[in-house]
Amino acid sequence: MDELEQVQETVRPSTQKKCSHCGQSKPLAEFLRRTGRRSGPGSRRGACKDCRKLRASAAEPSETAARASTGKARTTLEQALPVTTAPAPAPAPVTPEVSAKGEIVLRPTRKGFIWMRGLTDKGRRWHQEIELALASLLVKEGMAVVVNRHTIRRLYSNKSFRQYILARDQHTCYFCGEYGDTIDHKLPRAKGGHTTPVNCVCACNSCNQSKADQDIESFMNL
Template identity: 70%
Template sequence: MTAPGFPQGMAAPEDAQQLKPMRSGLVRMRGKSDKGRRWQQEIDLELARLLVREKAAVIVNRHTIRRLFTNREFKTFILERDRYTCHFCGGYGDTIDHLLPRAKGGHTTPLNCVCACNACNQSKADRDVDDFLSSVVKQPEAASSIEQKKE
């Protein structure tokens, strides 16, 4: 089934269950680098389904998905979607941050990534959002530095 807004023959995100592993137990993922070079790798079935559901990839066939963004395109997409506004302090942001850090199992998908200013991104590090925000509230000097950036 082709979804509206998806290239002809491409399955919609809700069709992620169509994906089946190859004999290796993995799914093939294809994409392009920032320089336009094609690449291919094999990934876990559940990760492939997640990437399709979160609209970071489309299904090519039952064993293959294709990433929709190069790294540069993905960063630009997130920054423009969030209007270059830091998710945490509301200031100008030009980096992307994972809400659930990659170190804790988060993936680079549109739903898990937000625009962040460099200071908030560095301060958050590999903490999840709740830990980061509670530490900012407990440390008034950190909260005041975030407030100063808003001005």
């Protein structure tokens, strides 16, 4: 019976482990589990919790001093060296095609359109594709400017364009000469007119509604 108990004690896994640093036998819970190839149900690391805490507290002052010295050295080096910022490389100049009058010639993209971009009343950017004829007309009548041979930029948002026309015409109706607070198209949009400074004028509410989609010549002769 005694031999059987000795065999069982030998086979039974030990619940104690000797610390490799302090040399004391402590419960397995005081040691961290191993990971990787050396992991197992009873495998534990060599140092106990107390020894690990002592080693960590002893290492903190030296790490703090090392960080402080590194920061001082870096600050001293930054103060000693002059601050030099390398200039950003300039983009390669693009030479657009220019007409005989010195104006940039618009050319459609591969899809056959011209890009028009601008700002909304809230300041958000927008862009759309338009035909070459419309882009040329908007530039000609002062509604847009040429950015490059494929792009134009609209000068006014809807709100700013209305304010510009009213201020230009001094709030005077183009048709009757009375006070006006709306804008109207000389050539109606239904007949091919566009919203440009050349085609838009200040109008009073009565004339604006009476004119509707009539040509300016026919409306003025009434």
